[in-house]
Amino acid sequence: MRGAVIHSPGDVRFEELDETKILKPTDAIIRTVATCVCGSDLWPYRGLEPVTEPRPMGHEYVGIVEEVGSEVTSAEPGQFVVGSFATSDNTCANCRKGWQSSCLHREFMSTCQADYIRVPNAHGTLVATDSHPDAALVPSLLAVSDVMRTGWYAALAAEVKPGSTAVVVGDGAVGLCGVIAAKELGRGGPPGRRLGEDHRHEPS
Numbered sequence: 001m002r003g004a005v006i007h008s009p010g011d012v013r014f015e016e017l018d019e020t021k022i023l024k025p026t027d028a029i030i031r032t033v034a035t036c037v038c039g040s041d042l043w044p045y046r047g048l049e050p051v052t053e054p055r056p057m058g059h060e061y062v063g064i065v066e067e068v069g070s071e072v073t074s075a076e077p078g079q080f081v082v083g084s085f086a087t088s089d090n091t092c093a094n095c096r097k098g099w100q101s102s103c104l105h106r107e108f109m110s111t112c113q114a115d116y117i118r119v120p121n122a123h124g125t126l127v128a129t130d131s132h133p134d135a136a137l138v139p140s141l142l143a144v145s146d147v148m149r150t151g152w153y154a155a156l157a158a159e160v161k162p163g164s165t166a167v168v169v170g171d172g173a174v175g176l177c178g179v180i181a182a183k184e185l186g187r188g189g190p191p192g193r194r195l196g197e198d199h200r201h202e203p204s
């Protein structure tokens with residue numbers, strides 16, 4: 001398969017990589033439909049973060065499930081799914097308290113600018129859409145895998161409520177998503193800490 005690999009600042013190559021495989025029963029393999037460059041990918045690209053050896057890039061992704069490990073019951077091959085840059089099992093003490101980004105079994109995604117990716121903690125991380133979305137909707141769903149959920153978290157952490165005045169410092173992608181989230185919470189929008197919770201397929 002092919003994937004992006006950073007070798008040094010300013011030197012990103014699209015290379016042949018080893019096929020990705022299920023390593024744990026809680027993994028899933030997805031075929032990427034869309035992936036993108038995050039602002040934090042630019043830190044090593046610009047030399048603001050050291051690159052000590054060549055490494056794959058990317059942590060924002062949506063795709064089609066190809067294969068799931070034996071313990072994954074929330075997603076099945078053929079489904080369109082949105083993931084997260086920080087994976088979570090949704091069952092540990094931190095997850096049960098609603099702090100999935102601090103899951104005790106968290107693994108960060110870092111290989112997503114590739115044809116196929118392994119998603120650890122797939123059961124708690126992947127959210128399947130009801131059907132395969134139109135191509136026009138894919139970029140918006142892709143934003144939910146990092147920037148939107150980060151802006152959403154900021155608005156929740158700030159305890160924005162109807163009638164609140166919210167100040168967003170910085171209007172990059174995350175800041176703009178913070179504005180959207182604050183507006184949504186200002187309308188009494190959905191409570192809770194999980195985007196897409198209503199679409200989660202719970203184990204039977």
Ligand SMILES: [Zn+2]
Nearest residue numbers: 089092095103
């Ligand atoms: Zn957890």
